[in-house]
Amino acid sequence: MKPVFMTYTKKDIINFIVLMVLGFLIIPNVVTNNYWFTSILIPWLCLALASVGQQIVMGYAGQLALGAAGFMAAGAFACFNLILRVPDLPFFGALTLSGLVAAAFGILFGLPSLRVRGIYLMVATLASQFFIVWMIDKFGWFKNYDSSGIITAQNIIIMGKPYTSPVSMYLVVAFVVTILTLLAMNMVRGSSGRNWMAVRDMDIAAESMGVSLLKSKLEAFAISAFYCGVAGALFAFTYLKSLEPVAFDIKLSFKILFMVILGGLGTINGAFIGAGFILLFPVLLNFIGNNVFHGTIDATIISSIEQIVFGVLMIVFMIYEPLGMAKLWETIKIKISSKFKK
Amino acid sequence: MEVLVGGLLSGTMYSLVALGFVLIYKASSTFNFAQGAMVFFAVLGFVGLMEFGIPFSVAFFLTIIVMIFVGLATERFVLRPLMNQSEDTLLMATIGLGFVLEGLAQAVWGVEVRRLDLGIKDSPIPWIADNLKLFISALDLTAGLVAAVMIVGLTLLFKYTKIGLGLRAVADDAGAASSIGIPLKHIMLLVWSAAGVVALVAGMMWGARAGVQFALIDLALKALPVLIIGGFSSIPGAIIGGLIIGAVEKVLEVYIGPFFGGAIEGWAPYVLAIFFLLYRPEGLFGEKIIRRV
Numbered sequence: 001m002k003p004v005f006m007t008y009t010k011k012d013i014i015n016f017i018v019l020m021v022l023g024f025l026i027i028p029n030v031v032t033n034n035y036w037f038t039s040i041l042i043p044w045l046c047l048a049l050a051s052v053g054q055q056i057v058m059g060y061a062g063q064l065a066l067g068a069a070g071f072m073a074a075g076a077f078a079c080f081n082l083i084l085r086v087p088d089l090p091f092f093g094a095l096t097l098s099g100l101v102a103a104a105f106g107i108l109f110g111l112p113s114l115r116v117r118g119i120y121l122m123v124a125t126l127a128s129q130f131f132i133v134w135m136i137d138k139f140g141w142f143k144n145y146d147s148s149g150i151i152t153a154q155n156i157i158i159m160g161k162p163y164t165s166p167v168s169m170y171l172v173v174a175f176v177v178t179i180l181t182l183l184a185m186n187m188v189r190g191s192s193g194r195n196w197m198a199v200r201d202m203d204i205a206a207e208s209m210g211v212s213l214l215k216s217k218l219e220a221f222a223i224s225a226f227y228c229g230v231a232g233a234l235f236a237f238t239y240l241k242s243l244e245p246v247a248f249d250i251k252l253s254f255k256i257l258f259m260v261i262l263g264g265l266g267t268i269n270g271a272f273i274g275a276g277f278i279l280l281f282p283v284l285l286n287f288i289g290n291n292v293f294h295g296t297i298d299a300t301i302i303s304s305i306e307q308i309v310f311g312v313l314m315i316v317f318m319i320y321e322p323l324g325m326a327k328l329w330e331t332i333k334i335k336i337s338s339k340f341k342k
Numbered sequence: 343m344e345v346l347v348g349g350l351l352s353g354t355m356y357s358l359v360a361l362g363f364v365l366i367y368k369a370s371s372t373f374n375f376a377q378g379a380m381v382f383f384a385v386l387g388f389v390g391l392m393e394f395g396i397p398f399s400v401a402f403f404l405t406i407i408v409m410i411f412v413g414l415a416t417e418r419f420v421l422r423p424l425m426n427q428s429e430d431t432l433l434m435a436t437i438g439l440g441f442v443l444e445g446l447a448q449a450v451w452g453v454e455v456r457r458l459d460l461g462i463k464d465s466p467i468p469w470i471a472d473n474l475k476l477f478i479s480a481l482d483l484t485a486g487l488v489a490a491v492m493i494v495g496l497t498l499l500f501k502y503t504k505i506g507l508g509l510r511a512v513a514d515d516a517g518a519a520s521s522i523g524i525p526l527k528h529i530m531l532l533v534w535s536a537a538g539v540v541a542l543v544a545g546m547m548w549g550a551r552a553g554v555q556f557a558l559i560d561l562a563l564k565a566l567p568v569l570i571i572g573g574f575s576s577i578p579g580a581i582i583g584g585l586i587i588g589a590v591e592k593v594l595e596v597y598i599g600p601f602f603g604g605a606i607e608g609w610a611p612y613v614l615a616i617f618f619l620l621y622r623p624e625g626l627f628g629e630k631i632i633r634r635v
Contacts (some may be wrong), residue, residue: 112616115620117443120619123566123612124615127612127615134609300448306445307442307445308442315439319435337510
C-alpha cells in the first residue's frame with residue numbers, strides 16, 4: 001500500500017480516525033456507568049502507557065529491564081511535589097516535568113546497560129525498583145511529612161477548571177495517552193527506533209555499523225522511564241487518587257513485564273492488548289466466581305488460578321507465539337480475510 | 343565483629359538459594375527465575391505434609407519426590423519445546439514457571455503463614471557466647487554447615503563423576519553434547535531435581551527463621567545480587583557471594599543505616615551488585631563472556 005501521509009498508509013489513517021472518534025466521542029457519550037471509567041478504562045490506559053515505556057526499552061531496544069513500577073513511583077511523587085510546591089504550575093507542565101524526573105532516574109539506572117545485558121541487567125534495574133520506592137518511603141519530604149503513609153492526590157485543574165468527574169478524568173488520560181502513543185509510534189519508525197532494533201538484534205554488529213550504543217541505549221532508558229513516569233503520575237492522580245509507595249512494588253513491575261510479553265514484544269499495539277488482558281482477566285475471573293459459582297470459590301483460589309493462568313500463558317506464548325497476542329491477532333485477521341477471498 | 347559474623351552466617355542462607363540458580367545455570371546456561379518459587383513451593387509442601395502428621399523424614403522424602411516431578415514436568419513441557427531458543431526467551435518462560443508454581447502452592451496450601459520447627463533454635467548458642475563472647479544463632483550455624491556439605495558434595499559431583507562431565511559438556515554446547523550421545527533429557531531432569539532438593543533445603547532454613555510464607559519469594563530475589571557477585575556458573579562463587587552480601591548488608595545496616603532511617607537492606611545488595619558489575623561483569627568466579635558477531 002502506498003503511503004499517503006509521512007509513512008502511514010490510508011488504512012492506518014482510517015484506523016486512527018476510527019479510534020479517535022471511538023475514544024473521544026462515542027465512549028464518553030455512550031458509556032454512562034462510572035465503574036467502566038474508574039475501574040477499567042482509566043487504569044487500562046495508564047498501564048498501557050507504562051507498557052509502551054517498557055515496550056520501548058525491552059521490545060525495541062532489547063534491554064531486559066524490570067523496574068517500570070519504580071519509575072512510575074518516581075513520576076507519581078514528582079508530580080505530587082511539583083503541584084504542591086510550585087504555584088501556578090499547569091497540570092500538563094507538571095506531568096511533563098515528572099516524566100523528565102523519571103527519565104533522569106532512567107538514565108542513571110540505565111548506565112549498567114552499557115556494560116551488561118540479559119539477566120545481569122535485570123538485577124541492576126531491580127536496584128532502581130527497590131531504591132526509588134525506599135527513598136520515597138524513607139524521606140518525609142517526598143510525602144510532605146505525612147505520617148499516615150497514604151496521601152490524597154490533588155485534584156486535576158487545567159486552565160482553572162477542575163477535572164474530577166470520571167468522564168473528564170478519562171478524557172485527560174486518553175488525551176495524554178494518545179499524544180504519547182503517537183510520538184512513540186513515530187519514534188520507533190524513525191532513526192532512534194531503527195537504532196534500538198539494531199541494538200536489540202545484535203549489539204556488537206550495530207556498534208560496528210556505527211550505531212552509538214551509549215546514545216541509543218540511554219535514550220531508550222530515558223524515554224521508557226519518561227513514559228513510565230507520566231503513566232505513574234496519571235495512575236496515581238486518576239485511578240488510585242492517592243499516593244503510597246507500596247502501590248508501586250515489584251509486583252506491578254512484573255505485571256507490566258507480563259503485559260509487554262503477552263501483548264507482543266516489539267509492537268506498540270501489543271502494549272495496549274497486553275495491558276487490557278492482564279487487567280481484564282482477573283475481573284472476568286471474579287465475575288465468573290461470583291456469578292457462576294456464587295462465591296463458593298475462595299478468593300485466594302481465584303487469585304492463584306489467575307497466577308497459574310498467567311504463568312501458563314507466558315510459557316505457551318514463548319513456545320508457540322513468541323511475538324505475543326499482537327501477532328496472534330494479525331494472523332487471525334489474515335486467515336479470515338484469505339478465507340473471504342476464496 | 344559480632345555484626346560481621348552474624349552477617350556472614352546469614353549470608354550462607356542466601357548462598358543456599360543462590361546454589362539452586364547456579365546448578366541450573368551451569369547445566370543449561372538458563373537463568374531459572376523460578377528458583378525462588380521452587381523454594382516456596384517445596385517448603386510449603388513439606389510443612390503442609392508435616393501438618394497431616396506425617397513424620398519428618400517421610401515428609402522430606404515425599405517432598406523430594408514432588409520436586410523431582412516438578413523437574414520432570416519442567417523438562418517435558420517447558421525446556422524441551424524451547425530447546426535452542428535464546429537465553430532471554432528461556433528466562434521469560436521461567437518467570438512464567440515461577441508464577442505457575444506460586445499459584446499452585448497457594449491453591450493447594452492456602453496463604454497463611456506457617457511455622458516450621460526444625461528443633462534448632464534461632465537463638466545464640468550458650469557455649470560460644472560464654473567462651474568466645476560471640477552471639478551466633480544455632481540456626482545460622484546449621485545453615486552454614488548444611489551449605490558447606492552441599493557445596494562439597496556438588497563440587498565433587500561436577501568434577502569427578504561421569505554425570506558431572508556430562509553436565510559440563512551439556513552446559514558448554516547442548517547440541518554437540520547430544521550429538522555425541524549424552525542423554526540430554528536425563529541430564530536436565532537430574533539437574534532440575536537437584537535444584538529442587540536444594541530449594542527444599544534452602545526453604546527449610548528460611549522457613550525455620552521467618553515462617554513459611556509468601557515473602558520467601560522476595561527473599562529469593564536477593565539471591566540475584568549474590569549470583570552477580572559470585573558469578574553465575576560457579577558453586578564456590580555462590581557461597582562467597584552470599585557471604586559478601588550477608589556481611590555487607592548487615593554492616594551497612596548497623597553502621598550507616600541509622601543515618602537514612604534504616605531498611606537499606608532492601609536495596610544495598612543490588613547497588614553493591616551494580617558496582618561489581620561495572621568492575622567485573624562476569625563475577626568473581628564466573629567465566630569470561632566473549633561475544634562475537
